[in-house]
Amino acid sequence: MAERAQKKKSNSDRAKDEVQVESKVDPKGEKLIAELDDLLDEIDEVLESNAEDFVKSYVQKGGQ
């Protein structure tokens, strides 16, 4: 079974993080940037390499 990554942060913690993302010297802001970097590293690994062909061939019949 696929497990989803759990974020345990409270909203207020997050809000603080987000507010401080502007200031590059702030450790929490840097943590956020590092998190996004890690996420993008992972996405670079799993993203289909033949994006152009894949996107072109993804055609569905209209449904409801």
Add this chain to the structure above:
Amino acid sequence: MSIAKILGIETEYGIIANGIESSPITASSLLINSYVSRFDTSIGWDFEAEMPGSDARGFSLDEVCPPEIEVNMVNTVLTNGARYYVDHAHPEISTPECRFASEAVLYDRAGEEIVRQSMIAAKKVLPDGAELVAYKNNSDGKGNSYGCHENYLLSRQIPFGELATLITPHFVTRQIFCGAGKVGNEFEGMPHNSVAYQISQRADFFEEEIGLETTLKRPIINTRDEPHCDPSKYRRLHVIVGDANMSEIATFLKLGTTAILLAMIEDGQLDLKLTLATPVSAIRQISHDPTLRQKVLLDSGKMLTALELQESLCEQAERYATRHGLESVGNDEGKLILRRWREVIEGLKEDPESQSHIVDWVAKKRIVDGMSKRHGLRVGDPRLKMVDLQYHDMRPERCLAIRAGLETMVDSESVTQAIDSPPETTRAYFRGMCLKKWPKDVVAANWDSIVFDIGKDPLKRLPMMEPLKGTRVLIEELINRCASPAELVAALGDEITNSNFKPSN
């Protein structure tokens, strides 16, 4: 007085076949058959009494419209009370009827797992290297859309026109927290890539305010009047205007906020001050502006943003809860819905990006923006559309939503259980438990009846016209006591009728 908001979700998945030539109908059939063939027997769908052409405005198109679903395609009922079938060249799964929004989230997640297990089962019967892949999204980026519908039980007493007018502002603006996000635009006549990123998968496809259609000229309010229960007492509001969500909290909010507002309409507690002048263009304008600054015109002449409109709806709901309670959605659950609704509005107001752990369109946009920046990608680069598609990929090893840091609300153990077992709080319990106990004797089922083979002609049909009958509390003892369906049928006596069901395959 508002009634219990029984609800459920139907999801049509996108499907592709890798490494093998296959029509989407064949691929969908194979996907579902691979799953159900693991069981001893598969239960047919009983089409008796289906009337998708019946219109809530008081007329019927059943005699002039072709049937919505080909009756000879794969169409089965699962032991968790769900329906799993091929619809319009897509695999579709409908959750069982649920009493609470959180239950529907659980069964929607169980549906995802059923689709994942189906993909694994299909891979085993396909040639090496071939696979079927499902996508829980709503558009192919080329103008073709497929739906994620919600259903809510309502009192028949509410005039449909009034209901439609009052709920439309929510359907137009709720996308700010339950939109699934889309790279590009598909609105007919609009140049390609005029919109780099938009909030909703579906907004480009709505052309009417109200109507019976679901596949063409889609309306914001669908008028299908097919309650699947006692039509003298109930309506089923069939909602076609939502996106399929990967975020559990987004699904919860989509269902929960809508259920509360519908209860308020039943109680005459939602006012008319928010009706929109042009809902069809408003839904698109809002979707096309991820900064959330777009204002839309109200009938009153006022201009409001979607956030302001949602804030007003949320305030009204909070006042309603204080005065009337939230019994129709469950009091505890209702409080949670209101709290999360308020939080997401405040969060979006402060900074949309702060909601990337809850709101799909924000989570996806964070990845799209990050990838654009990292690799210097321009609007229209296929890698950005690839991110969009792969966010919804049902393969865990490819799915981007799983990696996006979304908050969850159901645990994997409960999901595993919900794959096989029905919710206990609606008639889905009776359906699911009969299928579990007597898989060979239930010949067909649908939302409001079960057909039993009791070993001699004729087949026996048990109508289930009350969604809140057949719950665990009411029926567990009876099912345990009966050794055979014949005993069950005898015990239910007067409620049973004869059935003319004929298996189609």
